[in-house]
Amino acid sequence: MTRSLSDTNCCLVSQPDAGPGARRAAERSEPQALALKLWTVLARAYASVLAHSQADIARHGLTPGEFAVLEVLYHKGPLLLRDIQRKILVSSGGITFLVDSLEKRGLVERRECKEDRRARYAALTPEGERFIAGVFEEHATAIERAVSGLDVDDRRVAIDLLKRLGHHAASLPRPGEGETG
Amino acid sequence: MTRSLSDTNCCLVSQPDAGPGARRAAERSEPQALALKLWTVLARAYASVLAHSQADIARHGLTPGEFAVLEVLYHKGPLLLRDIQRKILVSSGGITFLVDSLEKRGLVERRECKEDRRARYAALTPEGERFIAGVFEEHATAIERAVSGLDVDDRRVAIDLLKRLGHHAASLPRPGEGETG
DNA sequence: GATAAAACCCTCAGTACTGAGATATTGTTC
DNA sequence: GAACAATATCTCAGTACTGAGGGTTTTATC
Numbered sequence: 001m002t003r004s005l006s007d008t009n010c011c012l013v014s015q016p017d018a019g020p021g022a023r024r025a026a027e028r029s030e031p032q033a034l035a036l037k038l039w040t041v042l043a044r045a046y047a048s049v050l051a052h053s054q055a056d057i058a059r060h061g062l063t064p065g066e067f068a069v070l071e072v073l074y075h076k077g078p079l080l081l082r083d084i085q086r087k088i089l090v091s092s093g094g095i096t097f098l099v100d101s102l103e104k105r106g107l108v109e110r111r112e113c114k115e116d117r118r119a120r121y122a123a124l125t126p127e128g129e130r131f132i133a134g135v136f137e138e139h140a141t142a143i144e145r146a147v148s149g150l151d152v153d154d155r156r157v158a159i160d161l162l163k164r165l166g167h168h169a170a171s172l173p174r175p176g177e178g179e180t181g
Numbered sequence: 182m183t184r185s186l187s188d189t190n191c192c193l194v195s196q197p198d199a200g201p202g203a204r205r206a207a208e209r210s211e212p213q214a215l216a217l218k219l220w221t222v223l224a225r226a227y228a229s230v231l232a233h234s235q236a237d238i239a240r241h242g243l244t245p246g247e248f249a250v251l252e253v254l255y256h257k258g259p260l261l262l263r264d265i266q267r268k269i270l271v272s273s274g275g276i277t278f279l280v281d282s283l284e285k286r287g288l289v290e291r292r293e294c295k296e297d298r299r300a301r302y303a304a305l306t307p308e309g310e311r312f313i314a315g316v317f318e319e320h321a322t323a324i325e326r327a328v329s330g331l332d333v334d335d336r337r338v339a340i341d342l343l344k345r346l347g348h349h350a351a352s353l354p355r356p357g358e359g360e361t362g
Numbered sequence: 363g364a365t366a367a368a369a370c371c372c373t374c375a376g377t378a379c380t381g382a383g384a385t386a387t388t389g390t391t392c
Numbered sequence: 393g394a395a396c397a398a399t400a401t402c403t404c405a406g407t408a409c410t411g412a413g414g415g416t417t418t419t420a421t422c
Contacts, residue, residue, distance in 0.1 A: 019257040028321070034336040035325040039230060041340050045347035046227040047270065049220060055355035063378065076200040082400060089228065091380050096402055098379090118387045118400040140209070142356045144216040149349025150342060155215040158342045159222050161335055166226035168330025174236035175323045244408065263370060272410050277372055279409090299370040299417045 042165075052146035053139070060135050065090060065098045067139075070107065070124070070132040078123035080113060107131055223346075233327035234320070241316050246271060246279045248320075251288065251305070251313040259304035261294065288312055 025033060057067045068088040073079060079087075085095040099122050102108035107128030111121040124132065150158060206214060238248045249269040254260060260268075266276040280303050283289035288309030292302040305313065331339060 020255065024256070031333050031336075032321055032325045034333055034340070035328045036321060038328050038331070038336050038340050038343075039234070039324050041343040041347060042223075042227055042230065045343040045350070046223055048347045048350035049223065052350060052353070052355050053220070055357050059357045065378070074201065075205070080400080085400095092401070093381065093403075094379060100402095113400095116388070116400075118385095120401070140213055140217055143220050144213045145353065146350045147216045147219050147346060148353075149346050150219070152212050152215055154342055154345075155212075155219045157338065158346070159215070159219050161331060161339045161342070162219075162222040162226040164335075165328060165330050165339070166222060166229045169226070169229035169233060169327045172233070172326065172329075174233050176236050176240045246408070261370085273371070274373080274411065275409055281372095282408095294370095297370075297418070301371070 049143070049146045052142055056139050056142040057135075062135070065094065066102055067135075069095075069098050069102060069122070070128065071136060073108065073122060073124045074129070074132045074136060078111065078121045080119050080121055082119065084122060102128070230324070230327045233323055237320050237323040238316075243316070246275065247283055248316070250276075250279050250283060250303070251309065252317060254289065254303060254305045255310070255313045255317060259292065259302045261300050261302055263300065265303060283309070 028036075054064060057064060060067075062070070065088070068090075069084060072084055072087050076087075081095050081099060084099075085092065088095075090098065099108060099110065102122075103110065106125060108122050109125050111123055113119040113121055147155070209217075235245060238245060241248075243251070246269070249271075250265060253265055253268050257268075262276050262280060265280075266273065269276075271279065280289060280291065283303075284291065287306060289303050290306050292304055294300040294302055328336070
C-alpha cells in the first residue's frame with residue numbers, strides 16, 4: 001500500500017474521557033463541544049471507510065490518485081487535465097505526474113484540444129476502459145460492504161447531512177485566507 | 182501548507198449526472214447506489230472541513246502529524262510512543278520522526294519508562310503545553326466555524342450516524358486481508 | 363533458566379505526491 | 393495590434409511521511 005491511514009491523522013483525538021482533556025472539556029460551550037466531536041467522528045468514519053477503499057485499490061496495483069483519475073474518466077468521459085485536477089483535488093504537478101504514469105501503463109492517452117492549444121484532454125484507452133470497468137465494479141462492492149453499518153434509510157439521512165456540512169464548509173473562506181496579518 | 186486536499190482524492194467523483202456514468206448508474210441497485218453516494222459525500226465533507234483544519238494548523242507552522250501529536254498529549258497527558266502511534270494512525274517510523282522534530286523544537290520531550298525499558302514516553306514541555314493550548318483554542322474556533330452548516334440538533338444526529346458507520350467499517354476485515362489468492 | 367516469540371523503538375531507502383517557477387497560448391485593454 | 397494579465401501544462405527540487413529490517417527488552421513455553 002502506498003499511503004496509509006495517516007492521511008487522516010489530523011484532529012482524531014480529543015475524546016476527553018480521561019486525562020487533562022476531561023477538565024478542559026467541561027469549560028467548553030456545548031455547540032463547540034459538539035462541533036469538535038463531529039469533526040472527530042467524521043475523521044474516524046472517513047478513515048475507517050478509506051482503509052477499505054485503499055486496500056481494494058492497492059490490490060489492483062493502483063495508487064489512490066491513479067484510481068481517482070481512471071474513475072473520473074470512466075464516469076465522465078475524456079476531460080481536460082485541469083478539469084480532472086479540480087475534480088480529484090491534486091496539484092498541477094500531481095495531475096501531470098498521474099497522467100504520465102497512467103499513459104506509460106497504456107491505460108490513458110493525451111489528446112490535443114483544438115479550441116485551446118494550451119490544454120490537453122486525457123481519455124481512457126480501450127485497455128484502460130476494460131481495466132477500470134472491472135476494478136470499479138469490485139470497488140463498488142467493497143464500498144457497499146464498508147458502509148453496511150447503515151441501512152438505506154440511515155444512508156439517506158447521512159447523505160443529506162454530509163452534503164449540507166460539506167457545501168457550507170466549502171463555501172467559507174479558510175483560516176488565513178485574504179488577511180493582512 | 183504541507184499536504185493538500187489530495188489526501189482525499191479517492192472516490193470523490195462518481196456523481197453520474199452526465200457522461201457515461203449516467204447510464205451505468207441506472208443499472209446499479211439502489212442500496213449500492215446509496216452506498217457509493219454516501220462514500221462520495223463523506224469524502225467531500227471530510228475534505229472540505231479538513232481544508233479548514235489544515236489551513237489553521239499550517240498558520241502555526243505545524244504539519245498535520247505534528248499537530249496530532251501535540252493535541253493527543255495535550256488531551257491525554259504523557260503517553261508511550263506506541264499509544265500515540267495508534268491514536269493518530271501513523272507508521273512506526275512516522276512516530277519516531279514526528280517526536281524527533283517536536284523534540285528539536287523544544288515542544289516535546291522523551292522520558293524513560295521504568296516498567297518497560299523498551300518503551301519511551303513522550304510528554305509536552307512547559308513551552309509545548311503553552312504553545313498547543315493557544316493553538317488548540319484557535320483551532321476549536323476554526324472547526325466550529327467549519328461545521329457551522331449544521332445546527333446542534335443536526336450535529337447530534339450526524340455524530341450518531343458517523344459513529345455507527347465508522348465502528349462497523351473498522352470492525353470489518355479489509356479487502357485482501359487474510360486471503361489466499 | 364534457556365529458548366523462542368513478541369513488542370517497542372529506531373534507521374533509512376523509497377515514494378507519491380506538493381508547489382514555485384518556466385513555457386506556451388489565449389483573452390483584454392488601450 | 394502591442395502590451396499585459398490570465399490560464400493550461402510541464403519541470404523539478406523538496407517533503408512528510410511509509411514500511412521493511414534490526415537492536416534491545418520483555419513475555420511465554422518448555
